[in-house]
Amino acid sequence: MLPSMILKPPLFFRGMTFRLKSRGISALECILICCIFSPVLINAEEQMIPCNVHTEACIFSSAGRMITLEITPRPVKAMQELQFKLTIIGSQIHKLPFIDLGMPGMTMGPNRILLTPGAAGTYEGKGVIVRCPSGRKTWFAKVTLPEIWDIRFVFDVVY
Amino acid sequence: MSYIDPLYFVFLTAGITVGFGHCIGMCGPILVSLSLKIRKKGTLYPHVLYHSGRIITYTALGGIMGATGSFTLIAAHIAWLQKIILTGSGLLVMVMGLSMIGRTPWGNRFKETFPSGGIITKGFRKFFDGTSSPAYFPMGLLLGLLPCGPVYTALLAAAGSGMNAGSIQAGIIRGMGIMACFGMGTLPSLFLVAKLADMGWLKKRETIYRIGGFLMIVVGFYFIVKGIRY
Numbered sequence: 001m002l003p004s005m006i007l008k009p010p011l012f013f014r015g016m017t018f019r020l021k022s023r024g025i026s027a028l029e030c031i032l033i034c035c036i037f038s039p040v041l042i043n044a045e046e047q048m049i050p051c052n053v054h055t056e057a058c059i060f061s062s063a064g065r066m067i068t069l070e071i072t073p074r075p076v077k078a079m080q081e082l083q084f085k086l087t088i089i090g091s092q093i094h095k096l097p098f099i100d101l102g103m104p105g106m107t108m109g110p111n112r113i114l115l116t117p118g119a120a121g122t123y124e125g126k127g128v129i130v131r132c133p134s135g136r137k138t139w140f141a142k143v144t145l146p147e148i149w150d151i152r153f154v155f156d157v158v159y
Numbered sequence: 160m161s162y163i164d165p166l167y168f169v170f171l172t173a174g175i176t177v178g179f180g181h182c183i184g185m186c187g188p189i190l191v192s193l194s195l196k197i198r199k200k201g202t203l204y205p206h207v208l209y210h211s212g213r214i215i216t217y218t219a220l221g222g223i224m225g226a227t228g229s230f231t232l233i234a235a236h237i238a239w240l241q242k243i244i245l246t247g248s249g250l251l252v253m254v255m256g257l258s259m260i261g262r263t264p265w266g267n268r269f270k271e272t273f274p275s276g277g278i279i280t281k282g283f284r285k286f287f288d289g290t291s292s293p294a295y296f297p298m299g300l301l302l303g304l305l306p307c308g309p310v311y312t313a314l315l316a317a318a319g320s321g322m323n324a325g326s327i328q329a330g331i332i333r334g335m336g337i338m339a340c341f342g343m344g345t346l347p348s349l350f351l352v353a354k355l356a357d358m359g360w361l362k363k364r365e366t367i368y369r370i371g372g373f374l375m376i377v378v379g380f381y382f383i384v385k386g387i388r389y
Contacts, residue, residue: 107180109312130311
């Protein structure tokens with residue numbers, strides 16, 4: 001039953017394939033179109049923690065560990081150099097954390113801030129939040145503590 | 160054994176993913192407009208020229224970022240130029256759209272000012288009619304300067320890699336390499352858009368030219384508004 005279905009698709013699908021081909025659109029192109037929308041669907045399932053980076057630090061705590069992320073100077077503006085300070089309170093980590101900047105539901109390319117250790121439990125790095133001409137101002141900072149957490153802080157920036 | 164910067168692969172891949180996840184939505188309308196304007200259906204030659212121009216601009220910007228090692232410095236200096244280009248490209252697309260539906264503005268005044276057989280008139284007609292493939296190359300060069308989030312991100316990496324390079328020359332090469340790879344990575348998605356917009360199957364071509372013309376006017380207007388607000 002199953003092999004015959006694979007070799008001979010139902011009539012509806014066969015018809016659809018024919019109609020699409022007659023309009024110069026191949027099955028490969030249809031798959032590629034589906035791929036365009038898949039990142040949006042994947043992003044929709046991820047949990048995000050909103051925070052106001054202009055007035056306060058972003059805070060997250062779980063399992064005896066608390067992290068705070070401060071972005072300066074304030075207000076946090078796009079297209080200028082920013083200082084990212086991550087503080088970890090609680091059990092210490094063995095690998096260096098890092099931050100990925102991006103826009104929810106929009107692929108913006110890799111923008112990673114590598115952090116260097118400072119005073120006890122603090123890590124700092126510099127980065128730039130770029131401006132999106134679409135006018136959208138919501139960005140996220142995904143803080144990764146390798147092998148422990150991935151936390152997304154979501155905030156608005158000033159253009 | 161020669162060493163190839165892994166960032167080249169990172170940004171080639173980034174170009175591919177950004178192309179499908181971002182460029183189709185943001186630059187798709189321009190490409191659809193240009194595709195509808197190409198009268199000779201099934202040809203990719205104008206698209207190759209357009210994207211070559213775009214990638215050359217990206218590469219040049221990458222070289223500048225790599226040389227200076229500062230993204231914010233250069234970005235601040237070219238912000239006004241990008242605003243003009245965003246608005247100007249909107250005007251350009253709008254005029255092309257108007258010419259497509261046979262309503263070129265200032266047509267009569269243009270004819271009075273310049274002789275009909277002159278180089279300027281011929282050049283402008285070829286450019287705005289979109290019948291001349293080479294016109295797509297300067298268009299690509301110009302529109303490569305359009306402000307774009309993922310392009311900024313790639314330029315940020317080009318500046319960072321320039322800062323870490325041992326010399327200015329090395330910084331220029333690395334910056335150019337990153338941006339060239341990023342630009343090439345965006346090609347599959349944008350060629351796909353061009354192919355889908357080819358409309359080779361449509362019998363009533365004149366109808367689609369009219370629709371395309373109106374689409375271009377809308378896209379042009381959108382860009383002008385974005386340019387003013389940028």
